[in-house]
Amino acid sequence: MVSPFASLLGTNYSPTDEEVPKIKALLAEPAFRLKRLEDEIRELQKTLDELAAERDSLVGYMDSHRALLSPIRRLPLDILQEIFLACIPTHRNCAMSALEAPVLLGRICSSWRSISLSTPRLWAKLHFVEPYLPYAFEPATRTTQHLEGAKSWLDRSGLCPLSISLRTPHSSYAPDSYSSLQDFIQTLIPLASRWQHIDFYMPLxxxxxxxxxxxxxxxxxxxxxxHPLSYSETGWNRFRVLNGPRVSSIYALGNDLMAEDFPIRWQELTALEMAGPTWRTSVTSEIVLRILGNCPKLQSCKVILNDGHPSSGVLLAHPPVECKFLHTLQFSCENAGATFPRLLDRISLPELRSFILRWEVDSGACPSLAHQFKGWTKLESLDIDSERTLTPEFLEDFRSLPPTMRRLVIHDVGLAEQVPRDTDDSLPGLAVCPLLETLEIYKCVNISDAALLRFITARMGVAPRPTLRRVHVTFNRYMTLDILPSLQPFIENGLDVSISHNERAPMKLAPWLGLSDT
Structure with a gap:
C-alpha cells in the first residue's frame, strides 16, 4: 500500500492539524480489511483445532494399543528381575531415596512395584543415614518414620546376605543428644548371621x-x-566379630591394629586399611613388617606410619617379608625419614601394580625411590604426594619406572610464586613409560605451560598409535601460555584434557565507592 506519508514513517515527525484527518482517512479501509482477515483466521483456527483434536485422539488410541505390544511387557519374570538387579549400584550400597533403584523401580507402575518388593536381592544393600535434626521439630516422629523405613527395607531382603553402611552427619555427640543410631544397631544385631559387608561411621x-x-x-x-567419631582408645580387641571365619577385609584405626592382641584371622586377610592421622599413630616400621608377615594372602594394604625416632637396627634385624599377592600398597608417612627406603627394602612385592605415597610436608624430604621403582617390574599406577615431587631430583627417579606404567598421579607441593621451569627435560623420566595412558598433576607449580605442551605433543606423536588417553593438570599459579588451542586436534581425536589455572581477579572501577548510599 502506497502512502503519501511514507517518507515520514518511522521518524519523530509530528503531523499538523490539517494532516491528522487525512491520516485517519487512510486507516479506514485497512482497518476494515484487517477485521475480515481476523474473522477468516478464527474460522481456520477452529478447523485446525478440530483436526488437531481428532489427530490427538487417534494418536492416543494407537499408542495405548502399541504399548500392549511393548517387548518388556512380555519378558519372563526372572529376566525382568535380572534387569532390576542390574540397576543396583555396584560400587556402594543403595540409598533410601526414590531417585534411584530399588525404590525408584517401584514408582513406575503397580506391576513393577510388586516385582521389586518380591525380589529380596534388590533390598540386600542398604545405606542408612541418621536424620540430621539440629533444631528438630517433632524429632521422635520423623526419626521413627526413618527407622521404620529401614526396618521395612531389611524385611524385604528375605534371607539374602546383607551389605550395610551407616553414617551420621554429626561431628560429635553430647551425652543427652537424640540419636536413632542405637535403635538401628539394635535392629541389625538380630540379623548378624546375614551380615556380609558392614561399614559403620558413628560415635564411639x-x-x-x-x-x-x-x-x-x-x-x-x-x-x-x-569409623569412630573420635580417635580415643576403642578397645576393639573386644570385638570378636572381627575374628569371623570369613572376614578378609578390615578397616580400623592404626593404633588398634596390633598383631599380638587384635582379634583377626591375619592369615586370611586380603585387604587391610589403617585409619587415623599419622601424627597420632604409634604404628612403626617394625609393626608394619610384623603385620605384613602375618598376612600371606594380602592383596591390598593401606597403612599409616610414624617412626618418630626409630632404631635402624630394628629394621635391619627384621627378616624380609614377601607379599606374593599384594597388588595395591599405600603409605601415609610421618617421621619416616631415611628409614622408609629401608622398610621398602625389607618387603618383596613381585605382584605390585599400584603404589600410593602420602608424605607429610613437615616430615622432611621424601627419600629417593629409584631403587624400589627398578624392582617393581609390574607397576602400572603411581600416586605420590610429597614436597619434593616435581623437584629435579625426584623427576630423575622417574627414569627408573618400569615400562609397564599406565597411570601417574603427582601432587606438587610448591610455592605459588615459584617460577616454573620451561626446559625440554621438565618431565624427563616419563619417556621410559611407553604405555602411559593417564597423567594427573595437582597444584602444579614447577612445570611450565610450554613444557607440558611439548610433553603432550611428543606423546601424541608416538607411532604407530599414541597410548595417552587423559591429561588432568591443575596449576597453582597464573597462566603463562594458553595451550588448549594447540591441543585441539588431539582433543578432537579423543584425548581427554582438563587444564586449569589460578586466575587473577579482574580489577573493577566503582564510581560510587565510598559513598554512603551504595
Whole structure:
C-alpha cells in the first residue's frame, strides 16, 4: 500500500492539524480489511483445532494399543528381575531415596512395584543415614518414620546376605543428644548371621552394642569397616566379630591394629586399611613388617606410619617379608625419614601394580625411590604426594619406572610464586613409560605451560598409535601460555584434557565507592 506519508514513517515527525484527518482517512479501509482477515483466521483456527483434536485422539488410541505390544511387557519374570538387579549400584550400597533403584523401580507402575518388593536381592544393600535434626521439630516422629523405613527395607531382603553402611552427619555427640543410631544397631544385631559387608561411621559409644556378638554370630561376614567419631582408645580387641571365619577385609584405626592382641584371622586377610592421622599413630616400621608377615594372602594394604625416632637396627634385624599377592600398597608417612627406603627394602612385592605415597610436608624430604621403582617390574599406577615431587631430583627417579606404567598421579607441593621451569627435560623420566595412558598433576607449580605442551605433543606423536588417553593438570599459579588451542586436534581425536589455572581477579572501577548510599 502506497502512502503519501511514507517518507515520514518511522521518524519523530509530528503531523499538523490539517494532516491528522487525512491520516485517519487512510486507516479506514485497512482497518476494515484487517477485521475480515481476523474473522477468516478464527474460522481456520477452529478447523485446525478440530483436526488437531481428532489427530490427538487417534494418536492416543494407537499408542495405548502399541504399548500392549511393548517387548518388556512380555519378558519372563526372572529376566525382568535380572534387569532390576542390574540397576543396583555396584560400587556402594543403595540409598533410601526414590531417585534411584530399588525404590525408584517401584514408582513406575503397580506391576513393577510388586516385582521389586518380591525380589529380596534388590533390598540386600542398604545405606542408612541418621536424620540430621539440629533444631528438630517433632524429632521422635520423623526419626521413627526413618527407622521404620529401614526396618521395612531389611524385611524385604528375605534371607539374602546383607551389605550395610551407616553414617551420621554429626561431628560429635553430647551425652543427652537424640540419636536413632542405637535403635538401628539394635535392629541389625538380630540379623548378624546375614551380615556380609558392614561399614559403620558413628560415635564411639555406639559401638558398645556390638560387644555381645561373637565370631559364631557372623558366619557370612567378609569385610568390616569401623569409623569412630573420635580417635580415643576403642578397645576393639573386644570385638570378636572381627575374628569371623570369613572376614578378609578390615578397616580400623592404626593404633588398634596390633598383631599380638587384635582379634583377626591375619592369615586370611586380603585387604587391610589403617585409619587415623599419622601424627597420632604409634604404628612403626617394625609393626608394619610384623603385620605384613602375618598376612600371606594380602592383596591390598593401606597403612599409616610414624617412626618418630626409630632404631635402624630394628629394621635391619627384621627378616624380609614377601607379599606374593599384594597388588595395591599405600603409605601415609610421618617421621619416616631415611628409614622408609629401608622398610621398602625389607618387603618383596613381585605382584605390585599400584603404589600410593602420602608424605607429610613437615616430615622432611621424601627419600629417593629409584631403587624400589627398578624392582617393581609390574607397576602400572603411581600416586605420590610429597614436597619434593616435581623437584629435579625426584623427576630423575622417574627414569627408573618400569615400562609397564599406565597411570601417574603427582601432587606438587610448591610455592605459588615459584617460577616454573620451561626446559625440554621438565618431565624427563616419563619417556621410559611407553604405555602411559593417564597423567594427573595437582597444584602444579614447577612445570611450565610450554613444557607440558611439548610433553603432550611428543606423546601424541608416538607411532604407530599414541597410548595417552587423559591429561588432568591443575596449576597453582597464573597462566603463562594458553595451550588448549594447540591441543585441539588431539582433543578432537579423543584425548581427554582438563587444564586449569589460578586466575587473577579482574580489577573493577566503582564510581560510587565510598559513598554512603551504595
Amino acid at each position: 559409644a555406639t559401638f558398645d552394642a556390638l560387644y555381645q556378638l561373637t565370631e559364631t554370630d557372623v558366619p557370612l561376614l567378609e569385610s568390616v569397616a569401623f
